[in-house]
Structure formats: C-alpha cells, structure tokens
Amino acid sequence: MSKKKITVDFRFRDKLNKVQGGKHHNYCYQCSACVAVCPAARFTKNFNPRIILLKALLGMEEELIGENSAIWLCTNCYSCYERCPQDVRPIEVIISLKNMAVERRTAPPNLTKLSENIGKTGVSVTVTSAVRRMRQELGLPELKDIPIEELQTILGEQEPQIFQEEEKNDK
Numbered sequence: 001m002s003k004k005k006i007t008v009d010f011r012f013r014d015k016l017n018k019v020q021g022g023k024h025h026n027y028c029y030q031c032s033a034c035v036a037v038c039p040a041a042r043f044t045k046n047f048n049p050r051i052i053l054l055k056a057l058l059g060m061e062e063e064l065i066g067e068n069s070a071i072w073l074c075t076n077c078y079s080c081y082e083r084c085p086q087d088v089r090p091i092e093v094i095i096s097l098k099n100m101a102v103e104r105r106t107a108p109p110n111l112t113k114l115s116e117n118i119g120k121t122g123v124s125v126t127v128t129s130a131v132r133r134m135r136q137e138l139g140l141p142e143l144k145d146i147p148i149e150e151l152q153t154i155l156g157e158q159e160p161q162i163f164q165e166e167e168k169n170d171k
Contacts, residue, residue, distance in 0.1 A: 009059025016056060019100060021092030025056035028088045034080035040073050047073035049080050049090045056093060065101040072098070072108055119155055122146030 016022040034049040035041050041048050047070050055064050064071065071094050080090040101107050118124050127143060135143070 006058065008057075009061060012059035012061040013056070015061075016059075016093075016096060016100070019096040021089065022056075022096035022100075024087070024089045025053050025093045027086045028053040028057060028090075029086060030054060031085065033083045033085060034088075034090045037079040037083045039077055039079070040075050044073060046070050049074070049094070052094060052097070053088065053090055056097070064097050065104055065106055067106045069097075069101060069106070071101065072111070074098075119151070120148075122148050122151050 032050050038049055074094045078091050
C-alpha cells in the first residue's frame with residue numbers, strides 16, 4: 001500500500017501569516033470543535049472549517065484561494081471563534097483567505113457586484129417601493145437615507161481598485 005507524499009508549502013503559509021488574522025491557523029490542532037457548531041458544515045459537505053484550517057497548515061494555496069473555493073460557503077456567524085479551545089479564530093483565517101482571493105481576483109463574480117453596489121449606494125440590495133411598503137405593513141421604521149458621501153470618504157473617495165480595473169476590462 002503506497003502512501004501519498006504530503007508537501008507543505010511554507011511560502012503560502014508565510015503569505016497567510018502576513019494577512020490580518022491569518023496567522024492564527026498556526027495554532028490549530030484539528031480538534032473539530034469548529035465543525036461541531038458550524039451551520040454551513042451542517043448543511044453542506046463541501047464546507048468544513050477544520051479542513052480549511054488543515055489546508056492552510058499545509059499551504060494548499062490553490063484549493064484555498066483558487067476559483068470555486070469552499071471558503072465562500074462560510075456564513076461568518078463566528079460560532080467557530082467562540083468554540084475554539086486554542087483561540088485559532090477560524091473565521092478570521094477564513095476572512096483572511098477571502099481577502100487574499102479578492103486580491104488574486106478569484107472571488108465569485110456575484111460578490112464583486114455586491115461589493116460594487118455597496119460602494120455606490122451604501123446598501124447591498126436595491127430598496128424598492130415594494131420593500132418600503134412591506135416594511136410599513138410589518139410596522140418597521142422607514143429606512144434612513146445612507147450618507148453616501150461619508151461612505152465614499154471612508155472608502156477613500158474612490159471605488160476600490162478591483163472595481164476600477166474590472167470597468168476597464170468591460171470597455
């Protein structure tokens with residue numbers, strides 16, 4: 001019986017260590033406490049925070065930040081953060097991986113469109129008259145206007161570079 005040789009990519013691990021929140025993967029001892037409380041893992045076998053952390057420990061760059069990565073199935077609920085006995089902060093590692101994927105331009109296209117909409121309007125979805133009417137019928141308060149100028153100041157008074165380059169490519 002032959003065993004598959006495992007090679008650790010320390011280059012990728014070093015890159016992940018330099019991203020905010022990424023270095024915590026180094027403390028994971030694979031106990032599975034994160035999986036036990038993960039709603040995404042409960043509903044899809046394609047997402048498992050323990051496996052993501054194992055791949056981070058092994059430096060499996062392509063599987064973590066390549067196209068169609070499982071990291072995008074994370075619901076960002078922070079349950080894994082609260083449960084981890086080693087203070088690994090799996091969600092922060094996953095967010096770091098997502099940031100690396102965005103820089104690499106392998107994030108799902110819908111995410112890019114969503115981020116672009118937030119940058120332009122301050123909201124993730126279009127607020128229609130039907131939405132306003134439903135809120136009123138449910139007794140919810142009216143939505144406040146978003147101070148878009150303040151948002152654009154926070155964003156550096158320009159759209160993030162990823163959006164500018166995509167627009168150039170669309171032309």
